[in-house]
Amino acid sequence: MREYLPEIVKCVRCGRCRTVCPVQQVQSWEFAGARGRMQMAMGLASGLEPSAGMIKNILTCTTCQRCVTECPSGADPQQVTRAARHKLVALGHATPHQLEMQERIRNTGNSLGDESARTTWITGPRVLGESGYVYFAGCLASYRYQSTATATYRILEKFGVGLLEDEQCCGSPLFRMGLDASELIEHNSRQFREAGAHTIIVGCAGCYSMFRERYNGFDVLHLSEFLADRLDELSLSHIDISVTYHDPCHLGRTYGIYDAPRKVIEKVCTFVEMKASKENASCCGGGGGVRMGYPALSGSIAEELKNNIPDGIDYVVTSCPLCFRNLSDTGVKVLDLAELVLMAMK
Ligand code: SF4
Numbered sequence: 001m002r003e004y005l006p007e008i009v010k011c012v013r014c015g016r017c018r019t020v021c022p023v024q025q026v027q028s029w030e031f032a033g034a035r036g037r038m039q040m041a042m043g044l045a046s047g048l049e050p051s052a053g054m055i056k057n058i059l060t061c062t063t064c065q066r067c068v069t070e071c072p073s074g075a076d077p078q079q080v081t082r083a084a085r086h087k088l089v090a091l092g093h094a095t096p097h098q099l100e101m102q103e104r105i106r107n108t109g110n111s112l113g114d115e116s117a118r119t120t121w122i123t124g125p126r127v128l129g130e131s132g133y134v135y136f137a138g139c140l141a142s143y144r145y146q147s148t149a150t151a152t153y154r155i156l157e158k159f160g161v162g163l164l165e166d167e168q169c170c171g172s173p174l175f176r177m178g179l180d181a182s183e184l185i186e187h188n189s190r191q192f193r194e195a196g197a198h199t200i201i202v203g204c205a206g207c208y209s210m211f212r213e214r215y216n217g218f219d220v221l222h223l224s225e226f227l228a229d230r231l232d233e234l235s236l237s238h239i240d241i242s243v244t245y246h247d248p249c250h251l252g253r254t255y256g257i258y259d260a261p262r263k264v265i266e267k268v269c270t271f272v273e274m275k276a277s278k279e280n281a282s283c284c285g286g287g288g289g290v291r292m293g294y295p296a297l298s299g300s301i302a303e304e305l306k307n308n309i310p311d312g313i314d315y316v317v318t319s320c321p322l323c324f325r326n327l328s329d330t331g332v333k334v335l336d337l338a339e340l341v342l343m344a345m346k
């Protein structure tokens with residue numbers, strides 16, 4: 001943790017992040033926000049014994065990056081908070097929900113702890129990576145939103161995109177919660193190499209950022225990026241609906257993927273921008289293990305996001321199954337980008 005001191009001391013405690021941190025907005029408490037987390041990280045780096053309150057506040061960051069884009073000092077509270085999580089686990093302070101996630105993945109290879117086969121959604125033949133492109137479905141699409149996985153693969157198989165023999169969780173939930181994901185990284189990397197993949201295509205923002213940040217030797221594309229360059233090859237018709245787009249934090253603020261999903265949406269239906277979007281987009285509240293560990297907080301953040309949805313639209317489109325899940329639970333009508341495109345292909 002001491003190696004993060006140069007990052008921690010960048011914080012001049014100006015408080016600008018307090019106005020944007022979605023957790024602090026809901027909880028109205030200094031230590032629920034980025035500035036407070038920087039102070040707690042300083043305490044940890046100085047050898048302070050963590051209290052139960054400190055552990056909870058370190059774990060309630062959704063890793064949304066709003067503080068990072070707002071900070072006038074160029075500090076990265078999100079990265080510092082993640083390091084603090086790893087430190088807390090190393091000190092033996094893993095919480096029951098962190099240990100449960102570890103067990104689920106250890107026992108089943110997926111973040112849901114689902115013991116059924118990962119590939120029940122695949123109905124047709126599977127091309128195995130001859131194009132060098134592989135679709136990585138991720139845990140939520142494989143087990144909870146299989147229509148999203150099916151839609152994505154039905155689109156991608158037209159381009160000869162393959163699937164892995166034995167996909168397992170990308171490791172994002174473990175890594176973001178401060179746990180060790182090295183075995184999963186090794187397993188999936190081996191699978192990619194054996195499939196002859198040079199490019200991984202994902203439909204999940206969490207998988208995308210995990211591959212970009214922790215895997216080496218492969219290019220990574222979000223589905224929206226892959227499709228935005230190939231729209232003329234898809235014979236798309238116009239659908240008579242009006243949608244807005246929710247920018248997932250780990251695609252938008254983290255990697256600046258704003259134009260590709262909008263280009264795809266505008267090709268197939270009427271698009272209306274959210275009231276706050278792109279780098280100012282609201283967090284859905286699901287990331288960083290918050291949905292699992294602190295569901296009430298996660299739901300309150302999702303409720304706040306609803307204030308940004310423009311009137312008169314039919315769906316909120318997103319390109320992350322975790323955003324899909326958290327927003328759907330508030331009663332919002334959500335559509336995954338892949339399903340929208342498939343509707344236009346019919
Ligand atoms: S915006 Fe940056 S410098 Fe200001 S309090 Fe937050 S982390 Fe510290």
Ligand code: SF4
Nearest residue numbers: 021061062064065067
């Ligand atoms: S990453 Fe998001 S939730 Fe975490 S401290 Fe920054 S603004 Fe708050």
